[in-house]
Each structure stands twice: as structure tokens, then as C-alpha cells.
Amino acid sequence: MLAVVVAVVFPESAAATTPVPVLAAAALGGLFPDFDLYAGHRKTLHFPVYFSGLAVPALVAAALSPSTLTLSVALFLAAAALHSVMDAFGGGLELKPWLGTSDRAVYSHYHNRWIRPRRWIRYDGAPEDLFAAAMFAVPTLYAYDGTIQLGVYAALGISAVYVLVRKPMVVAAQTVVDAMPEHLVDRIPDRFVEDFR
Known part of the structure; x- marks a missing residue:
């Protein structure tokens, strides 16, 4: 969606003439924060303040001198910022976020503390999460x-499947963990x- 806005505002830009690299950069920026899924999720690569702070000058630079490079960098940073900020609007970090027991949504390195979940979207994988993705698409x-x-369409399809398996996935994982020897669980x-536990 960010690349579409750029292409509309600056139709002479690289986003309008060569959209694939710019869209790929925006998509990668949107995915990048979740590369920390197995190592300090929503803390290691989530930077709501820093990504936002870097995105502003990058977007200004892209507006002043639109090219595939400047737009790609700006949209990567803007998408990573949007992802990091939006995680605070959803549920917490617990494995069963529909229970609403966690007070940690995303870590702010700038403030040196966890930002609490707002739960405007109850949790990742909730039906309203898919609706939001569809609206952005x-x-x-x-x-x-x-x-x-x-x-x-492929991304929306993956999101739809995730909505269907989100809760059963946790039940299956609990069954597997319960059957594992303690030394492996550790x-x-x-x-x-x-x-x-």
C-alpha cells in the first residue's frame, strides 16, 4: 500500500515506472521485524521509534529525489516502522493472546520498556487481523x-489459512510439548x- 501511495503522489517516480523493486522493498520492510520470531520476538528487530525516525528523512529524500534506490530504502523503513508500531495495536506477546494476559506488545528501545497491547485487533491471526490485511491490500x-x-492474493491466502489454524496450532503445540522429555523442553x-507449563 505504501508503494501505491508513492506512485499516486509521484507518478513520475520509480514506483510508477518500475514498481517491482520498490514493492519488494516495502514487502521486505513489512516482514523484516518478524525475523526475530525465534530470538526475542517483538524486541530484537522491532524498533517502533527508531524505524519511524529513520523513515521520515528517508521519505523526504525520496520525495526530493525519487529513484528506485531512494524509494526502496524509504519504503523499507516506513513498512518496518508501520509493522513495529502496529504490533502495539494488537494483542500481547503470549502464546494465547486471545486470553489477554500479557502486558507486552512490542519493545521500545528508545524508552527502554515494553509498550502495552492496545488490543484494537484482539490478536495476530484473529478474523479482524485478516480484515485489516485485506483493507491494506x-x-x-x-x-x-x-x-x-x-x-x-498469495499473501492474503496465507493470512486466511493462518486465521484458520492459529488457535488449533497452539493446541497442537501444547500436545507436543506435553509429550516431550523435560530435557528437550528446556x-x-x-x-x-x-x-x-
């Missing part, structure tokens, strides 16, 4: 066709088993 689906459109990061 609409501009891209309207503006582009071909490979880009297929990529967006090797699993605490955040993946703390709700099962």
Missing part, C-alpha cells in the same frame, strides 16, 4: 495486475512453552 490490488496482484525458548 485493496489499493495494491486496484493499482497493479499480473505478478504483483498474484503476490498480494532447550526450547521460554516464550514458546511458558503458557504450557
Whole structure:
């Protein structure tokens, strides 16, 4: 969606003429914070303040001198910032966020503390999470066709499957953890088993 906004505001820009690298950078920026899933999730690579602070000058630079490089960097940072900030609008970090027991949504390195979950979207994988993803996808689906459109539909399909398996996945994981020897459970990061003990 960010790349679509840029292409509309600056139709002469690289986003309008060569959208694939710019859209790929925006998509990667949106995914990047979750690369910390197995190592300090929502803390190690989530930087709501710093990504936002870096995105502003990058977006100004891209507006003053639009090119594939400047737009890609700006949209990568903007998407990473948006992801990091939006995680605070959802549920907490616990394995069963629909229970609403966690007071940790995303870590702010700038403030040196956890930001509490707002629960505007109850949890990742809730039906309203898919609805939000679909709403963000609409501009891209309207503006582009071909490979880009297929990529967006694929992402929405993955999101829909995630909504269907989100809760059963936790039940299955609990069954597996309960059957594992304790010495193996001790090797699993605490955040993946703390709700099962």
C-alpha cells in the first residue's frame, strides 16, 4: 500500500515506472521485524521509534529525489516502522493472546520498556487481523495486475489459512510439548512453552 501511495503522489517516480523493486522493498520492510520470531520476538528487530525516525528523512529524500534506490530504502523503513508500531495495536506477546494476559506488545528501545497491547485487533491471526490485511491490500490490488496482484492474493491466502489454524496450532503445540522429555523442553525458548507449563 505504501508503494501505491508513492506512485499516486509521484507518478513520475520509480514506483510508477518500475514498481517491482520498490514493492519488494516495502514487502521486505513489512516482514523484516518478524525475523526475530525465534530470538526475542517483538524486541530484537522491532524498533517502533527508531524505524519511524529513520523513515521520515528517508521519505523526504525520496520525495526530493525519487529513484528506485531512494524509494526502496524509504519504503523499507516506513513498512518496518508501520509493522513495529502496529504490533502495539494488537494483542500481547503470549502464546494465547486471545486470553489477554500479557502486558507486552512490542519493545521500545528508545524508552527502554515494553509498550502495552492496545488490543484494537484482539490478536495476530484473529478474523479482524485478516480484515485489516485485506483493507491494506485493496489499493495494491486496484493499482497493479499480473505478478504483483498474484503476490498480494498469495499473501492474503496465507493470512486466511493462518486465521484458520492459529488457535488449533497452539493446541497442537501444547500436545507436543506435553509429550516431550523435560530435557528437550528446556532447550526450547521460554516464550514458546511458558503458557504450557
